[in-house]
Amino acid sequence: LYTVSEAVELLPKLSKTKFDATAEVHIVLDIDPKQSDQNLRTSAALPAGSGKTVKVAVITSDKEADAAKKAGADNTDAAAILADIAKGKLDFDVLIASPDKMSELGRHAKVLGPKGLMPSPKSGTVTNNPAAMVEEIKKGRAEIKNDPSGIVHVAFGKLSFKAADLEANLRAVLGAVRTNKPAGVKGIYVKTIYITSSMSPSIKLDTTELQKSSKE
Structure with missing residues (x-):
């Protein structure tokens, strides 16, 4: 398991693409998406921007x-x-x-x-x-919502970003997930967190980072 800081440092080193790949986080939630009060839909302002043009x-x-x-x-x-x-x-x-x-x-x-x-x-x-x-x-804003399997997929920057900027963006996303826990969900509701980029292996995060993300 990696901390957020370690993971964003490692991610660009694992990428084999020649283009500026997108950094993504995938969060597996312990929810029942069939229950309306257990679905997550929120957003996060990305401090370092998204790195892409949005119409x-x-x-x-x-x-x-x-x-x-x-x-x-x-x-x-x-x-x-x-x-x-x-x-x-x-x-x-x-x-x-x-x-x-x-x-x-x-x-x-x-x-x-x-x-x-x-x-x-x-x-x-x-x-x-x-x-x-x-x-x-x-400026840069991430839409955060779970898919029918209860997994959240969010792009949080480009691999060309400085590690500190990727970390700031990722912490903003994790903080938004933590503070907007659906009303129908009890207890800790995050199972696993991975970050990855286009065609690179995934990096598993220590889920206790989710608790830290909203406090730092």
Whole structure:
């Protein structure tokens, strides 16, 4: 077992790729995903950024749309975004909506939901302050949610990052997992934590690091 510090130092040394691979953490949770009160959905601001470009679309009022555009949103034309979604054209990585616009998105749930693009209050993408969320996403933000097997998969940077930056990002993710434990889960709910990158072996972490991550 490795500490967070040891693991992020070791990870780039194990990579054999010629491109700048993405660092990923995989967290196996002791939950029953079939129970709605045991699912995890939250996010973490990555202190060192994500290392990737994220396209953000915003559906909100004209006034808020202007602010979101200034904050860096790629598309704030609500009518055009809705028309594209209806055609199955999803030219964005994250969709943000103000609460009053969610009724218009409801009819597109079958298109957006399976791709994880439906705005949600839990992830902060349903908000009355879209501009602030655009800024956070553009700076670097990780979506954290379990898959149907109860495992969380999160990218937390690039291997070209300094070890200290990878560590800061990883601790932010681990801290968010710890502090947002689902209401229906009792006791320690993290089974195992691994970090890896594209085509590299995985490194198993000491799960006590999860407790430390929120205190340091």
